[in-house]
Amino acid sequence: MTPPTKRNQYSNKAKLLVLVSQYASIFAVVFGVICYFFLNIKGIIPLSFFTYALLLFINVLALKKHENLLLTYNIASILTTINGIVITLASGGIQSPFIFVLGVVVFAGFVNTKVYGGYYLLINLLLISLIFLHDLSDFRLLANTVPEESGNWFAFLSVLASIYLLGGVFGKNLLEAHHNLYKSQKEIASRIEEKETLLKEVHHRVKNNLQTISSLLNMQSRNIKDEEIKTLFKGSQNRVVSMAIVHEMLYGQDESLSKIAVKPYVQELCDYLFRSLKVHSKNIESEFDIPDISLSIDTVIPLGIIINETVTNALKYAFPENRSGKIKIKIKEGPEGKYTLGIRDNGVGFCDKVVNKKRDSLGLRLINNLTRQLKGNIKRTNKKGTRYKIQFEEIIESIS
Structure with missing residues (x-):
């Protein structure tokens, strides 16, 4: 069975992944419509947007069936990377503002895990370098399909979408998750402090009970005339006290409530035995x-x-x-x-x-x-x- 904390982490990541995928799908459809009908951008760019939105939607639906969050995340990242490269190449290459979408992929990688963030960082740095080398060469995989009069609008919408995904979706939800985590940590710390206080009280009561038993043994021994039996009572009393000292020290500790500092315990125990057996006058060190x-x-x-x-x-x-x-x-x-x-x-x-x-x-x-x-x-x-x-x-x- 998955622990509650693991289930919560899985739920939060799944929720964030679905939310980002939904926003990315909506942005892709809206962006594609704007490009085709308002910016007079035809061909590969609007087609890539619509295809990307459809595949991303299918990927989210598939998550509900297989519940493999890592697979869904990787498919979404690969789709976003491919879509970003295609539209970047078809909108000006290294000078295209849509290249910032690759930064969203890297950010999403670090949100998932540090390892995947590192992988996608290296991959996208390599892809950006290849796009730069592609622009330096005479060979063109895709020509720039953005009309000159639509370039500023396309740049504005590209940057707007990237910033909104990073800040409005990722940033907002990560801040909320951090707030919830901080709140949970405070609640856990408060509960731990409460339990430690209760545990100290338990040790205090155990110590008091053991001291009560010791006092009862001492009182009973006073009525015994037989010295041998009286000695047996005294021995039992000392054994009880040796345990009571442990609980007394645990009650007085501010740190660990499961471990005892051995040296002060042994010293206190021996001091008690010296007093109990009244041997200080014998000059025993x-x-x-x-x-x-x-x-x-x-x-x-x-x-x-x-x-x-x-x-x-x-x-x-x-x-x-x-x-x-x-x-x-x-x-x-x-x-x-x-x-x-x-x-x-x-x-x-x-x-x-x-x-x-x-x-x-x-x-x-x-x-x-x-x-x-x-x-x-x-x-x-x-x-x-x-x-x-x-x-x-x-x-x-x-x-x-």
């Missing part, structure tokens, strides 16, 4: 080596949860007994939309006993599952602290 890149929301949310899990583990287990240290997060951009996330700390690392105990924990399962969701792989080492190296791809969900 954070360091970021992240390029100025933006990734899709479908990539940033799982990436944020992975960072949340790894950084939380580091803050809770890597620096016991108020030990100072550093957590470094690095993202490296690779070829073809691939990236490498590195998260490392200089803490005590995981001993094998802790690793085996935590292997089935929700956090580690989340890290592994979300890495697969990002079409990536993960490596973890425990030398001189814990290190994660995660290779992943940007995920862009298509809406069909």
Whole structure:
């Protein structure tokens, strides 16, 4: 099925082509009658006008049957070019004012497409050059059939017809089409702005809802005495907040509403985790080596949860007994939309006993599952602290 914009373009071009053909047919008939009955111009010139008008009329009627706009346009252009050359040669050659009709053909070509405009420009420049060379030679294809006393009137009518077709028909309709296009563009821009505003409001409400869930989890955890269960609630709360930050940033952006600037997001997430786990007093520093890149929301949310899990583990287990240290997060951009996330700390690392105990924990399962969701792989080492190296791809969900 043809898209609406394509159908509109086809309709506008067809309308303009039919309109120009109708005017050209009328001008040809009127011009032929004036030449024959009033200007005493007999023979090839009035005959060419009448034949051209008839063939142009048939060409327009044929468009309704085959609906091939390009074919109809080319036939009309060829007919106009042939008619223009014949009448030009029969009315004085290079000095004939009717030669300006060839300029109408070139203009019509550029109205259709830039390519066809270029073709007809070269063709008509060549034809005009050949007419000039023809006049320089002693050979004559057609003699001048315009009587001397009718020359000024013929010139006046030729220029009048050419200017009217260019300005009164082509120019007027192109200006109207441009006005309609400008109006449509303004309407589209207004609708896009309205949709962006609504989309921002959606992100704002999602962020508020996620923060409400986080607050509910926090309130519920206060009534729990079991520290292990309380820790589980706190972990869930942090995961919710990691998603809420994404929607908060989308709401505050003025540009793209589908991509997130990664560096400020990671920094804000880590600042929240440091405050949430109250580790500022432990003298633990954070360091970021992240390029100025933006990734899709479908990539940033799982990436944020992975960072949340790894950084939380580091803050809770890597620096016991108020030990100072550093957590470094690095993202490296690779070829073809691939990236490498590195998260490392200089803490005590995981001993094998802790690793085996935590292997089935929700956090580690989340890290592994979300890495697969990002079409990536993960490596973890425990030398001189814990290190994660995660290779992943940007995920862009298509809406069909």
